[in-house]
Amino acid sequence: MSGNSDVFAPRGSPAEVEEARLLSxxxxxxxxxxxVATDARTGEVLMVAHMNAEALxxxxxxxxxxxxSRSRKKLWRKxxxxxxxxxxxxxxxxxxxxxxxxxxxxxxAACHTGRRSCFYRAVPLGRIDAxxxxxxxxxxEKLFDPRAVYGDPQKR
Amino acid sequence: MSGNSDVFAPRGSPAEVEEARLLSxxxxxxxxxxxVATDARTGEVLMVAHMNAEALxxxxxxxxxxxxSRSRKKLWRKxxxxxxxxxxxxxxxxxxxxxxxxxxxxxxAACHTGRRSCFYRAVPLGRIDAxxxxxxxxxxEKLFDPRAVYGDPQKR
Numbered sequence: 305m306s307g308n309s310d311v312f313a314p315r316g317s318p319a320e321v322e323e324a325r326l327l328s329x330x331x332x333x334x335x336x337x338x339x340v341a342t343d344a345r346t347g348e349v350l351m352v353a354h355m356n357a358e359a360l361x362x363x364x365x366x367x368x369x370x371x372x373s374r375s376r377k378k379l380w381r382k383x384x385x386x387x388x389x390x391x392x393x394x395x396x397x398x399x400x401x402x403x404x405x406x407x408x409x410x411x412x413a414a415c416h417t418g419r420r421s422c423f424y425r426a427v428p429l430g431r432i433d434a435x436x437x438x439x440x441x442x443x444x445e446k447l448f449d450p451r452a453v454y455g456d457p458q459k460r
Numbered sequence: 461m462s463g464n465s466d467v468f469a470p471r472g473s474p475a476e477v478e479e480a481r482l483l484s485x486x487x488x489x490x491x492x493x494x495x496v497a498t499d500a501r502t503g504e505v506l507m508v509a510h511m512n513a514e515a516l517x518x519x520x521x522x523x524x525x526x527x528x529s530r531s532r533k534k535l536w537r538k539x540x541x542x543x544x545x546x547x548x549x550x551x552x553x554x555x556x557x558x559x560x561x562x563x564x565x566x567x568x569a570a571c572h573t574g575r576r577s578c579f580y581r582a583v584p585l586g587r588i589d590a591x592x593x594x595x596x597x598x599x600x601e602k603l604f605d606p607r608a609v610y611g612d613p614q615k616r
Contacts, residue, residue, distance in 0.1 A: 313592035322573050327583055327593040338508055340496050347503030352494055352559035364593065367585050396579035397595065399571050403508035405579045415555050417478050423552035423561045427483055429523050436469035437483040437520065439553065 308357040311364075315401075322399050330402040331357060336372060337404055341414065344393040344407040350414035351422045353382075355404060367392050369406055386453045388412035416454065418446035464513040467520075471557075478555050486558040487513060492528060493560055497570065500549040500563040506570035507578040509538075511560060523548050525562055542609045544568035572610065574602035 313326035321328055329337050336354040343350055355363065359370040359379055369382040369390035383389030390408035397404055415422040424444040427437060469482035477484055485493050492510040499506055511519065515526040515535055525538040525546035539545030546564035553560055571578040580600040583593060 310591045311588055311593055325581075325595045325597070327595055338494050340505055340508060342503075342505060347498075349496055349498060349505070349561050352496060352554060361588070364583060364585055365588055392585060395583040395585060397581055397583055398508060398578040399573050399575075399580070400578075403578070404583075405505050417555050419555075422554040422556075422559075424555070425481075425553055427520060427551040427553055427560075429520055429548060429551060432467055432517070432521055435466045437467055439481045439483055441481070 308361050311361055312357065318400070321401050327397060328401055329357075329360060329397065329404070330400065332402075334374075336374070337402060339371065339404040339406060341369065341390060341406050341408050341410075344409055348421055349423055350408070350410055350420070360404065363392060363406070364395065369408060383411060386412065386416070386448075388414065388448075390414070413447040416450060418448045418450045418453075419444055420447055464517050467517050468513065474556070477557050483553060484557055485513075485516060485553065485560070486556065488558075490530075492530070493558060495527065495560040495562060497525060497546060497562050497564050497566075500565055504577055505579055506564070506566060506576070516560065519548060519562070520551065525564060539567060542568065542572070542604075544570065544604075546570070569603040572606060574604045574606045574609075575600055576603055 313328040315321060315328050331337050335356050338352060339355050340352050341350045342348060353371040354374060356372040359372050362370040369392055371380050371382060373380045389411050392406045392408050394407040413420045425439040426442050427439060469484040471477060471484050487493050491512050494508060495511050496508050497506045498504060509527040510530060512528040515528050518526040525548055527536050527538060529536045545567050548562045548564050550563040569576045581595040582598050583595060
């Protein structure tokens with residue numbers, strides 16, 4: 305399989321990055337770009353993760369979501385352990401090409417805690433009465449048991 | 461105005477961060493956390509930006525979206541130059557509390573290029589024929605003229 309260097313265009317001026325038809329992603333100092341995954345059917349934001357150049361290329365080529373795990377420091381196909389893979393229906397890049405959006409068909413649930421989306425807690429808005437701020441659980445139903453899928457967290 | 465240190469809880473174990481009712485955001489080495497803004501009515505992803513602790517606290521307190529500009533290295537209220545502000549209808553935090561989601565009422569357009577969303581170009585999926593990869597413009601209508609709002613980019 306060929307490398308990534310000729311797949312992505314070099315970064316040009318801001319005007320070129322914003323208005324040109326060339327994919328020239330901006331990877332950060334760690335070689336990563338943020339990626340938002342949404343449910344292709346409902347638009348719900350499922351998760352935010354990171355891709356390195358190889359994960360981005362593999363996602364484009366295969367139509368399956370690949371990410372780079374910052375904690376485990378490894379390339380990772382979404383669902384490779386859990387079976388909860390993401391088929392990418394559409395991919396977008398943002399104006400300055402430092403963020404990716406994938407609209408996906410999510411098998412099972414996106415969140416490793418068992419929830420459909422990683423965003424299962426709300427931050428109340430307005431005057432800050434409680435210190436620290438208290439969260440509210442919402443849409444937090446677990447669709448699977450993370451221990452059954454990933455094993456005991458102490459032994460992972 | 462008081463500081464941010466007592467507003468956010470210290471980071472606990474992964475289980476505490478994921479299942480507790482305390483807001484304990486994980487700021488990166490630069491003191492930033494990624495934030496996705498979606499249209500509260502349609503669910504469309506409008507932009508991805510970053511908040512520092514002060515931007516996050518001000519967004520919670522005021523219900524207006526504040527960010528930290530990495531390029532200009534300054535706190536920034538969305539719309540302070542353009543008038544294209546974001547009223548936050550709902551805020552969520554993700555499982556490991558290293559990403560924020562805000563559902564907003566967007567005045568005007570979110571993108572500094574004049575588009576409603578920053579994600580106005582699609583990355584074609586499948587076998588990579590063109591090197592570098594060619595983007596496709598979609599939903600790319602400009603709702604305002606960025607030169608009229610921000611001035612000549614050469615002189616900014």
